[in-house]
Amino acid sequence: MKPDMPPSIASQAEAHWVEGELVRSLMRTQRSTQWIGLVIIALFTGVLWDDASLRLLLAWVLLALGAAAVRFWSMREYVREVMVRGAAEHRAFIQKWRLMFPASALTWGLTTVLYFDRSSLADQFICWLMMAGLAMFSINALSAHLRSMYAYLNTLAVTCLVVMGWRIGGELQFQGPTYHWWIIALLLIFWQVLRQAGKRLHETHRKNYELQFRNNQLIESLTRQTQAALDAVEIKNRFLASAAHDIRQPVHALGLYADWLGSEPELVHELAPKIVESTKAVNQLFDSLFDLARLDSGKIKLNIEVVDLKQLLHDLEVQYRPLAEAKGLQFRVHVQPGTVVSDPILLQRIVGNLISNAVKYTQKGGILVAARGSRSGRRIEIWDTGVGIAPVYQREIFREFYKVPTHAGTEDGFGLGLYIVARLTQILGHPLTLASRPGRGTVFKLTIEPTDPAQATERAVASVAQLVSRP
Structure with missing residues (x-):
């Protein structure tokens, strides 16, 4: 049997799992990057201490520390409540904290208010260098989750551009040095390069997790097939x-x-x-x-046609009346003439097994086989005055090789008849019901709903598949 092959198009379950793992990967990197952020806050403060407005610098430091505190809090919540949970919880977590990354980028982008065209060229160079490093570092830290990375990069770049545009156009009235425009051009180019690099890195992450998901599915499929083979060996041995x-x-x-x-x-x-x-x-x-x-092999052949119930039950009467009378039992047949659509051989096998059980487990009294009409279709009933079946065993008797342990005198049963009946009635689409009172007798009622050949074939195939795959 061939193992299940992974689908070529990602299923919804796969997409959800991959998304959850991408969030998990994102949060793993945040546990280390949050400390790096505190170090960079200190570096910015040291570089701009002598150049920037002390009031604005302290305000920015408080804002940056606030953003860092929010990230620490989110990380604490993640570790305590989400880290060991599934994909759904991870996707819900990132949805809840989706504004955390653009808020952090906004904080860093506002540093341009402190140094752009306000500090020495050397300090501006150092600050721009730290901002470039921060943006490049965010590619590795955030590329696992594309929306978070785009939100961070876009907010960072747009904030810088707005501050620079306000400085160039609003305060300097476009009278500033020419290199301002070169910085804006470089920023725009750098921004797009980072977006493309981050997208390619994200695609690598996603493909890795998609491959991991499909490998896991393949392993699970092989495990199920192996277990099914072991179960088949166990069933065969039993x-x-x-x-x-x-x-x-x-x-x-x-x-x-x-x-x-x-x-x-x-x-x-x-x-x-x-x-x-x-x-x-x-x-x-x-x-x-x-x-x-x-x-069990699936080689059963179906021949669906119109069946005459009177003739069917007459043939069974000829076969089983001598057995009943040999035990001193009455054997009665009551038939309302009519026809049904079914497989005549399999239907005869079903009713024959039920009559055989009735004769076998009845010591006195008799058996009644009746064919009647009902709202849902023709119905065959097999009544007996035998040992009966306790409620606790009424589901178990349809298992293969099962014998009711409390029935005296039934040791010659093989535990296969009712199992075969259950399988055949399921394939033909004929519901079977049971009512019984221990010591008083049993009645089986088989409702013969018209059998559709195509559906019966599908049920036969499904029956074999279920037998092979059951735990």
Whole structure:
């Protein structure tokens, strides 16, 4: 069986997971960069201490420390509440704190008020150099989350440009030195270069996480396939063990009867019926095993056609009435003539298994097989006065190899009949209900809704897939 291949187009689940991991990567870098920000605040303060207005410088320092405090607070919340959570929580976190990065960039952009055309050229050069380094550093720190990086770079560049434009046009009336325009041009070029570099770096991050997601899916798929194979081996071992256990008794009995008949031929009339019964038991087991093998392999063939209920139940009566009367049981059939759309062979197998169970687990009284009309379609009912089934076991009896442990005298059952019935009714789309009272009897009601061939085939395939993939 081929493992599930990752989709070529990202699914919504993949997109959400990747987005969450990108936020996780972004926040990992923030744990180290927040300390670097404090160092740069100190450097700006030292460089501009003698050049800038002390009042404006202290105001900016307070603003920068406030922005740093907000980042520390967000980081604290992330570590305590979000870091170990899933993608949804990470996406919600970045949505909540989405203004943190542009606010920080605005703080740094306002430094141009302190030094642009107000301090010595040497100090301006140092400040511009620190701003360029800060912008370049933000590419590595923020590129994991493209929207945050764009918000930071755009706010930083626009703030600088606005301050410079206000200085050049508002205060200097465009009478300043020519190099101001070169600085603006360099800033615009640098801004676009950083955006493109950050975008390429972000695409690398995203592709890495997409590959990681698909690798994880592939590993999970291979793990499921491996587990399914192990489960199939376990089912097969359990299948063989149970079949070997069930077949041992009638085969052992056949051997004993044959030896007995060889030593005492005059007992042929007494032993022959027992040999016949043991042979029937072996045949019944093989029939069940073959049915189960066809179901589990998906090779069951469907032949949907109109079925005459009267003829169907007549054929079953011919087969099972002698068995019931041999046990001293009454066997009655009540049929309202009509037709249904189903697979005649599989439908006969379903009803036959139900009648066989009724005969097997009824010691006195009788069995009634009835075909009636109902609002949802024709219905076949099998009533018996047998041992009954306690409510605690009524779901379990449809499992393979399951035998009700409290039923005395039912050790010759193989635990396959009702399992096969459940599988076939699900494939044909015929709902089966059960009502039972321990010690009083049981009734199975099979509603024969018209079977659609295409849907039945799909259900047959799904039944095999579910069997293979179940834990």
